Amino acid sequence: MLLNQFLILSAVLFAIGVYGVLARRNGVLVLMSIELILNVAFGSYVSSISGEVFALFIITVAAAEVGVGLAILLLLYRNRQSVDLSEADLMKG
Amino acid sequence: MTVLGVLVAQNIAFGVIAAIMVFAALRLVTTRNVVHAALFLVVVLGGVAGLFLLMGAEFVGITQILVYIGAVVVLFLFGIMLTRTRIGDEEGTDHPKRLPAVLAAALVATITIYAVVTGFGDVELPADTRTTTAEVADSIFSTYIIPFEAVSVLLLAALIGAIAIARRD
Numbered sequence: 263m264l265l266n267q268f269l270i271l272s273a274v275l276f277a278i279g280v281y282g283v284l285a286r287r288n289g290v291l292v293l294m295s296i297e298l299i300l301n302v303a304f305g306s307y308v309s310s311i312s313g314e315v316f317a318l319f320i321i322t323v324a325a326a327e328v329g330v331g332l333a334i335l336l337l338l339y340r341n342r343q344s345v346d347l348s349e350a351d352l353m354k355g
Numbered sequence: 356m357t358v359l360g361v362l363v364a365q366n367i368a369f370g371v372i373a374a375i376m377v378f379a380a381l382r383l384v385t386t387r388n389v390v391h392a393a394l395f396l397v398v399v400l401g402g403v404a405g406l407f408l409l410m411g412a413e414f415v416g417i418t419q420i421l422v423y424i425g426a427v428v429v430l431f432l433f434g435i436m437l438t439r440t441r442i443g444d445e446e447g448t449d450h451p452k453r454l455p456a457v458l459a460a461a462l463v464a465t466i467t468i469y470a471v472v473t474g475f476g477d478v479e480l481p482a483d484t485r486t487t488t489a490e491v492a493d494s495i496f497s498t499y500i501i502p503f504e505a506v507s508v509l510l511l512a513a514l515i516g517a518i519a520i521a522r523r524d
Contacts, residue, residue, distance in 0.1 A: 326513035
């Protein structure tokens with residue numbers, strides 16, 4: 263098997279995730295797209311032990327990220343009764 | 356099976372998993388039903404686990420299933436319920452103008468694919484890529500011990516942070 267098979271699949275999924283982050287307005291859906299982006303880091307796994315260790319680290323960091331992200335969304339929902347990110351524009355200049 | 360037979364079988368399995376993953380990812384970013392999006396996320400993450408298992412990285416594959424499909428997706432479903440997102444199709448999940456997002460994603464895809472194609476050309480993976488869990492554990496607890504401890508502290512910090520942000524007072 264070619265190394266590029268995995269890397270190109272990663273790149274395609276990454277781009278799909280980027281589209282999701284930019285095009286979605288519902289906060290939960292944006293978080294899901296971010297999860298997709300982080301997860302395609304399986305491309306970092308190049309059939310070596312170091313690659314596996316980094317894949318494990320990325321799984322851990324992504325889990326931490328989604329925990330904090332959902333906590334922020336809950337707070338947003340509690341304060342504004344909506345998770346529409348285009349309404350969260352308090353810091354918009 | 357001969358070595359060639361195994362290679363052909365691996366390639367077919369890769370193709371099937373890759374097609375399923377790309378389809379599910381596309382539905383994930385286009386569906387208007389939030390619960391369906393979570394379920395498509397399960398398919399993509401399961402596909403990643405399948406790729407790890409295909410490459411003989413059993414520990415990472417199983418961890419992927421445990422952490423993502425076991426925990427993260429359940430967390431997402433809780434998030435959907437607690438934010439009372441409507442179950443079923445919903446208005447206003449997407450921006451009205453999507454062309455800039457499509458252009459940005461296409462640009463990212465073009466640049467990264469160009470980079471990996473020119474960078475790695477036709478590098479072959481070794482025929483036998485299996486690794487054992489013992490080797491992974493040896494590596495984590497020797498070479499990568501400091502990153503490992505840092506990640507442990509990060510998890511603890513994220514846990515405390517999430518509670519501190521979300522608690523009512």
